Amino acid sequence: MNEHLKVLCSLTPCFYIKREDQASIIGGVIEFIKELQQFVQSLESKKQRKSLSPSPGPSPRAPFQLSTPQTENPKELGARCNSPFADVEAKLSGSNVILTTISRRIPAQIVKIINVLEKLSFEILHLNITSMEDTVLYSFVIKIGLECQLSVEELALEAQQSFCSDAVYVNDI
Structure with a gap:
């Protein structure tokens, strides 16, 4: 479990994790994943708008x-x-x-x-x-x-x- 938490810490930007306890690490990773999901949704939305839009811009x-x-x-x-x-x-x-x-x-x-x-x-x-x-x-x-x-x-x-x-x-x- 501790090894997996260390890996999560290393994959997550430091400002998402306020303390080194398990709850803070998991909470920070959840916030980071939510932000990444918003980014993916935005990219999908832009892709969809781009495919629907006949104009170049x-x-x-x-x-x-x-x-x-x-x-x-x-x-x-x-x-x-x-x-x-x-x-x-x-x-x-x-x-x-x-x-x-x-x-x-x-x-x-x-x-x-x-x-x-x-x-x-x-x-x-x-x-x-x-x-x-x-x-x-x-x-x-x-x-x-x-x-x-x-x-x-x-x-x-x-x-x-x-x-x-x-x-x-x-x-x-």
Whole structure:
């Protein structure tokens, strides 16, 4: 049993496991698997949208969709913000915020997100980047600064807007 727990620890990013006891390890692995499942679902959704869409790219004028995710833990507050450019989720986890974004690869996008977070008085504790083909998942664990007055919904929208700040719309030309 202990050997299997060590293997689970080695396969799971360290910020998911808060302590080295069995319950914390298993709980952390469960959270990591849930995040991976969300990533797979998002990739499947994007693949399905891509196969249904006759146009080569998403509609740049589609509105943002903001929704509150269903969480098993009522103490976790969160928000999702989806657009043709990226899917963004922000959720409170204790005294930190977990921010995840899924999008196509965009040059220098990670720098834009980091600049937004720093401008909003967040401190980045951990960043994980996962990519597959032309899709990338950024997962941030961020500490809320004392001077930050943003809700998780506002954070999700701010992060979402970093994806389309340089977008050129056909109607604007």
